[in-house]
Amino acid sequence: MSDAREALTRAHREEWARVVATLAKRFGHLGTAEDAAAEAFATAAERWPEDGVPPNPGAWLTTTATRKAIDQIRRDSKRDGKHREARLVSSAPAEPLGAVDDDRLRLIFICCHPALAMEARVALTLRMVGGLAVPEIARAFLVQDTAMSARITRAKAKIAAARIPYRIPSAADLPERVSGVLAVLYLVFNEGYLATGPGTAPVRDDLAAEAIRLARLLHELLPDDGEATGMLALMLLTDARRAARVSASGGLVPLDEQDRSRWDAARIAEGHALVRERLASGEAPGRYQLLAAVNAVHTDGDATDWTQVVALYDQLVRLDGSPVVRLNRAVAVGECDGPHVGLALVDALEPDLAGYHGFHAARANLLRRLGRTAEARDAYDAAIALAGNTAETAFLQRRRDGLQG
Amino acid sequence: MQYLVNVIDHRSNSGTDEEMVAIDAFNDRLRAGGHWVFAGGLADPTASTVVDGRGESPVLTDGPFAETKEWAAGLWIIEAPDLDAALALMTEGSKACNRRLEVRPLYAG
Known part of the structure; x- marks a missing residue:
């Protein structure tokens, strides 16, 4: 009994994306693939404890899902023959990629297509590739089930209506499309790692773990x-x-104080x-x-080598000179060359970052190290007012309350 | 698959000669690739008339159906196998006409 449950959990983790991706290719329709995959796993939950776990769970699930999809298509065409939804356009990759031609890669690229809104990409990826249930995704992003369900339905409808292709991008487009996928995965990870909003648990392990699982899959495929x-x-x-x-006590522990x-x-x-x-x-x-x-x-080792960190941020600033990247570099310089130098760099970013809690937190820390207590206190207050994460707020309050003088 | 492409503008009669030359060259490329269905410029929205013929006698209203800050100043209808192809083409079209474009699928007849 518990063996069957364990096998089902493992199959869900390992096979969900493959079942959806295979069916989407075969039936040319994401919704059909999703529904049939969900039905196949529900059937497995009923049958495996009774009949035993099949020798090849993945093949069993794909076969069962295929049968469910065919049944569904028959029912639909009897009910309303002319109301057939547009089929996905798919094709082999234009050029060899040095990558496995895996349907799961097509599934990832269609879910993260740049013509979809970012929030739709995130939801669709977690549902179609990650296999999360709609209520789970809704909870993770603090929206109602119905709203999340509508978001996913709209995204699927746009894919069909606008003919977003079920395809691995050409070699020329690949870097940009991969970077679009990575942006989605990083957003999911950060949502889990640094959840915002009052009353949320500071770390939503499940989303961070899900993001790692998806990143592992992408790495395996590319x-x-x-x-x-x-x-x-x-x-x-x-x-x-x-x-x-x-x-x-729920406060953030800075790197150098971590066990x-x-x-x-x-x-x-x-x-x-x-x-x-x-x-x-x-x-x-x-x-x-x-x-x-x-x-x-x-x-x-036992402590951060800040010279190396500065050198890496120097490279990063050349790729992405955004204010937040420059702030992180300034913090590293502050650790390397002293708080005076760091503060001058941080202060120069004020026009761009005055509304960002990280800017005030970085300034507060540098002012604290310089013994400029009153200014540090003001900066902590500004950071606390802007911080959205409960653990971060707790840390900033502790630092502010620990100021001497 | 056909896509309607709206040329987004916020100023009246703002096209330049230079843009027209670039658009002509782009249209030639669309024709050569078999993607061209139709293209045309539109008069200013203030030249629009809304007609409602559903009642016994038609009701005419001066002006566009929606007052907006941006409107379509022209349009293309293109033929493309899928959205990726349409977007790749119209990235060039956007450069040629020097405007943002809205790419919208047409239902197959």
């Missing part, structure tokens, strides 16, 4: 893509510190190996690879 590798490494190295990141024995050694080792693999490739790193490298430095 093993030579440096940024996909970088994203997986970045998530692993960030998530490895999760247990040490929030104190028993390193509570870090997840396996995740750190895997993340470091991926970063080393990218370094060995000799290819110029993209943004996620650089961020992964920064986190590799943070998790290497």
Whole structure:
């Protein structure tokens, strides 16, 4: 009984995306694929405890889902023959990619298509690729089930009506499309890792874990893509510190005060190996690879080597000179060359970042280190007023209340 | 599959000669690739008349059906196998006419 349940959980994790992707290709319709996959898993939940787990669960699920889809199509065509929805346009990749031609890759690219709104991409990816139930996604993003369901339905309708193709992009478009997929995965990860909104648990482990699972799948499907590798490494190295990141009282614990024995050694080792693999490739790193490298430095040895962090942020600023990236560089410079130098760089960013809590938090910390207590207190107040995360607010309050004088 | 492409504008009669040359060249490329169905410029929305013929006698109203800050200043109808192809083509079209474009599927007849 519990063996069957365990097998079903594992099959759901490992086979859901493959079943949906295969059926979407065969029947040319995402909704049909989704419904049939859900029915097949429901049937498995009934039958496996009675009949035993089939020797090849994935094949059993695909066959069952295919039968369910055919039944559904027959019922639909009897009910309303002319109301057939548009079929997905699919084709083989235009050029060989050095990647596996896997239907799951098509599924990922269609869910993260740039013609869909970002929130629709996130919802569709979690449903179609991740296999999360609509109420789970709704809870994770703090919206009503009906609203989330409507969001997913609208996205599927647009894919059909506008003929968004079920296709692996051409080699020329691939980097940009992969970066679109990575943006979706990173958003899911951060939503889990740094949840916002009062009353939410500071860390929603399930979303972060889901993002890692999806990043792992993308890396498996595109093993030579440096940024996909970088994203997986970045998530692993960030998530490895999760247990040490929030104190028993619910406050954020800064890196240098974290109990390193509570870090997840396996995740750190895997993340470091991926970063080393990218370094060995000799290819110029993209943004996620650089961020992964920064986190590799943070998790290497007993303390962060800030000179290396500054060097990595120098590279990142050349790729992405956005104010937030420059702020992170300024913080690293402050650790390296002293708070005076860091503060001058941070202050220069005020016109762009006055509404961002991270800016005020960084300033507050530098002012505190310089002993400019009154100014530090004001900066902490500004940061607390803007911070949305409960753990972060708790940390900022503790720092503010600990100011001397 | 056909797509209607609206040329988004917020100023009246704002097209330049240079843009017209670029648009002509782009239309030639659309024809050569078998994507051209129709293209045309539109008069200013203030030249519109709304007609409602559903009642016994038609009701005519001066002006466009919706007052908006932006409107369609022209349109294309193109033939493309899918949205990716349509968007790739109209990225070039947007450069040629120097305007943002709305790409919208037409239902197959």
